[in-house]
Amino acid sequence: MARALRSARVRAALLTLPLVAFIGATFVAPLGAMLIRGVHQPLVADSMPRTLARLEGWDGRSVPDEATFRTLASELRSLRERRVLGAVAARVNRVESGMRGALVRTARKLRRASPASWREATIAADPAWGEARAWRAIRRAGERYTARHYLNALDLRRDAAGAVSAQPPERRIYLSLLGRTLAVAAAITAICLVLGYPLAHLIANARPATSNLLLLLVLVPFWTSLLVRTTSWIVLLQNQGVVNDLLVAVGLIDEEERVALIYNMTGTLIAMTHVLLPFMILPLYAVMRTIPPQYLRAAASLGATWRQAFVRVYWPQTLPGAAAGALLVFILAIGYYITPALVGGRTGQLISNMIAYHMQESLNWGLAAALGGVLLVCVAALYLVYDRLVGIERMRLA
Amino acid sequence: MARSAERRPFGDHLGRGLYLAFCVAVLVFLIAPMLVIVPLSFNAEPYFTFTEGMLRLDADAWSLRWYRGIVADDDWPRALGNSLVIGVAATAIATALGVLAALGLANPAMPGRVPVTALLLSPMVTPLVISAAGMFFFYSDLGLAQTHLGLILAHAALGAPFVVITVTATLAGFDGNLARAAASLGAAPPTVFRRVQLPLIAPGVISGALFAFATSLDEVVTVLFLGGLEQRTIPRKMWSGIREEISPEILAVATILVAFALLLLGTVEWLRRRGGERAAARFRPG
Numbered sequence: 078m079a080r081a082l083r084s085a086r087v088r089a090a091l092l093t094l095p096l097v098a099f100i101g102a103t104f105v106a107p108l109g110a111m112l113i114r115g116v117h118q119p120l121v122a123d124s125m126p127r128t129l130a131r132l133e134g135w136d137g138r139s140v141p142d143e144a145t146f147r148t149l150a151s152e153l154r155s156l157r158e159r160r161v162l163g164a165v166a167a168r169v170n171r172v173e174s175g176m177r178g179a180l181v182r183t184a185r186k187l188r189r190a191s192p193a194s195w196r197e198a199t200i201a202a203d204p205a206w207g208e209a210r211a212w213r214a215i216r217r218a219g220e221r222y223t224a225r226h227y228l229n230a231l232d233l234r235r236d237a238a239g240a241v242s243a244q245p246p247e248r249r250i251y252l253s254l255l256g257r258t259l260a261v262a263a264a265i266t267a268i269c270l271v272l273g274y275p276l277a278h279l280i281a282n283a284r285p286a287t288s289n290l291l292l293l294l295v296l297v298p299f300w301t302s303l304l305v306r307t308t309s310w311i312v313l314l315q316n317q318g319v320v321n322d323l324l325v326a327v328g329l330i331d332e333e334e335r336v337a338l339i340y341n342m343t344g345t346l347i348a349m350t351h352v353l354l355p356f357m358i359l360p361l362y363a364v365m366r367t368i369p370p371q372y373l374r375a376a377a378s379l380g381a382t383w384r385q386a387f388v389r390v391y392w393p394q395t396l397p398g399a400a401a402g403a404l405l406v407f408i409l410a411i412g413y414y415i416t417p418a419l420v421g422g423r424t425g426q427l428i429s430n431m432i433a434y435h436m437q438e439s440l441n442w443g444l445a446a447a448l449g450g451v452l453l454v455c456v457a458a459l460y461l462v463y464d465r466l467v468g469i470e471r472m473r474l475a
Numbered sequence: 476m477a478r479s480a481e482r483r484p485f486g487d488h489l490g491r492g493l494y495l496a497f498c499v500a501v502l503v504f505l506i507a508p509m510l511v512i513v514p515l516s517f518n519a520e521p522y523f524t525f526t527e528g529m530l531r532l533d534a535d536a537w538s539l540r541w542y543r544g545i546v547a548d549d550d551w552p553r554a555l556g557n558s559l560v561i562g563v564a565a566t567a568i569a570t571a572l573g574v575l576a577a578l579g580l581a582n583p584a585m586p587g588r589v590p591v592t593a594l595l596l597s598p599m600v601t602p603l604v605i606s607a608a609g610m611f612f613f614y615s616d617l618g619l620a621q622t623h624l625g626l627i628l629a630h631a632a633l634g635a636p637f638v639v640i641t642v643t644a645t646l647a648g649f650d651g652n653l654a655r656a657a658a659s660l661g662a663a664p665p666t667v668f669r670r671v672q673l674p675l676i677a678p679g680v681i682s683g684a685l686f687a688f689a690t691s692l693d694e695v696v697t698v699l700f701l702g703g704l705e706q707r708t709i710p711r712k713m714w715s716g717i718r719e720e721i722s723p724e725i726l727a728v729a730t731i732l733v734a735f736a737l738l739l740l741g742t743v744e745w746l747r748r749r750g751g752e753r754a755a756a757r758f759r760p761g
Contacts (some may be wrong), residue, residue, distance in 0.1 A: 081583075082584060085582065085584035086584045086585070086586050087577075088579075088582070088584075088664075089579040089580075089582035089584050089585040089586070090585065090586055091579070092575045092576060092578050092579030092582070093575070093576040093579035093580060093585070093591055093595070094579075095572050095575055095576070096572040096573060096575065096576035096589065096595055096635060096639070097576070097594065097595065099568070099572050099631070099632065099635070100594060100595055100597075100598065100632055100635065101594075103628045103631065103632040104597070104598050104601075104606065104609075104610075104632040105594070105597075106613055106710065107606070107610040107612065107613035107614070108605065108606070108609045109609075109610055109611045110607050110613040111605065111609035111612055111613075114612055120511075136656070145550050161672075170526065171479045196608065224729075240604070272501045272504070273501070274495055275497050275498050275501070276498045276502065277499045279494075279495075292500070292503060293740070293744065294502055294506055295502075295505060295507060296510065296740055296744075297505075297506060297736065297737065297740060298505050298506065298508070298632065299740075300689060300730070300736040300737075300739055300740045300743075301509060301696075301732070301733055301736040302693045302710065302732045302736065303693055304693065304710050304714065304717070304729075305512065305693060305713075305729040305732045305733060306508050307717070308512065308713070308721070308725055308726065309508030309509070309511055309512040309729065310508060310523070311523075311721065312511060312512060312515060312523045312524075312726070313507065315510055315523065317522075317523070317524055317525075318523060318565075319511055319523060319524055319525065322524050324524070329540070331525075351504065351508065354501075354503075354504075354505060383490075397519060401572040408600050409600070409760030411602070412601070412602020412603065412604065412605070413602075413659055414602065414603060414604045414696060415603075415695060415696065415714075418718075419544050419714075419717055419718065427603040428541045429602055429603075429605075432604045432608060433699075436604075436608050436611070436700065437699075442612070445608060446608065446612075447610055449604070452602060452605060453601070453605055454640075456600060456601060456602060456605075458529075460593070460597070460600055464501070464589070464593060467709075469592050469593045469596060470588070470589065470592050470643075472596060472599075472640060
């Protein structure tokens, strides 16, 4: 008997193994690679090993010795020949702005020089080398493992002495962006609950034929391409769009005072609410369908007003559905990228858009990875809450 | 009061009227985008709003020019080809592995069901930008970036959770004794699967596969990060169309995609009903 049970366990586990391995290799491992990318940056360390070795014994305040200058010049020359100088200079520039220019200029000016004093020649090529901060930047950028990106993602920095402190106010952008993302997600969740609750109730209590039809209407947007829906919101909401035309035609606003409904936070809110509303309605409906109408009748016959009956009898029973829908909407909302990117304009961007920006435009992959790590922690925490409150096994689709 | 509360939990006639009006408004909000995009794709003018001619139902104001534009353009058919190749291959992988995993998860003896389920469903809740960024780093190192194979693997991983969910839901609705009876009559496990379990869970499998296919067909973030010019899919092309220069051609493509979505939804609904009461109870959300 015990053996039969064990073999059943092994058989069940073996059936899941191929997908576990597949998801592990194609999905979990890449996430791991990203998290590592946020702390591991070997480029500068691998490119300038001898200069960095010489800087190990350096006091960090004085200008380094002649031998260090000579080593730097020779390594810069070789980086230039191997055409990797640009990438290395960009990396150092993130630690100390202005270093890209200093490195590229110096490498160019010293490419064929063999001066008596490398120190003088290098400082002549770019005066930055006469100051300790340039060398500190090289040393900092040469750290193979760094907490810099994560600190940066949390609006923290390490000052010259190595102590962690808050960024100056004008450079604190990521935490407030994360805060804004969470606030937008919360707002969308609340709007979805308010809009979805009565409709879910109607669907759950209608006659079967009506109920089926209404459910189909909720499912149509669910199955329609996200890009299609975003496109139609652009068409509907833009300045010369259908909604503004309608408002002008009805006389609610004048031709000159067309409302900016899109390419700002309003656009993000409207389009995202539309996309996420079915995720709220479906779990609510599923729970409401199981609540017997007798309960409300009993409450009414005992003298409750409909408000009392709702607050004390109906609403508590729908809480599981509301919690499941709200958590799902919130989890999906904080990671949204496509909709804000297309309809959010400048003010309606969320944290995912910042990650994409650093991935594709600023090419600061370390920071993108660190921001991704921060967002991933938020999502993972909510996923655990979902499991505790709802149960991951009960996640269902329409 | 008692009687109205009995029949109508949300109050008296006025309350009932407001409640219905509110629900209708929400429904309009839900389907308005679909209602607007379809007629506007037949606009004879390059505008995104109803021209007076369209409102007068003037035949000249309506045209198929944007649809002809799609077909005449080389890029859209090529994008369709890419979408289909990647979608079909990714769906095949996701469905095969997802059905096996669901069979394992549905077995009461399955050890560590909750963590394994959490792992298998995680691609569904992870923000796409994070997944795509990680895949970009990882697949680039393996030489899979800017290849069809890379996107197929990515989309298979994103689609598999849908197969797991739908098939697990279908399996939960059927009688394990059927498989045991077949086994006791001498059928080998593969035979039990093919002759007994598969026919029973077929509606769930097909629905899951359709979900996975729809996911791949709509996915743009991994294509943005991982795909090159050779991997331009329909959504990728729509993305640049919307960002750069939105033309009514996009609306024509969108209309075709809405029709396709209705087809998918219709199929899944039909399967749900055909699957009978057995699967239906579980297949509905909840």
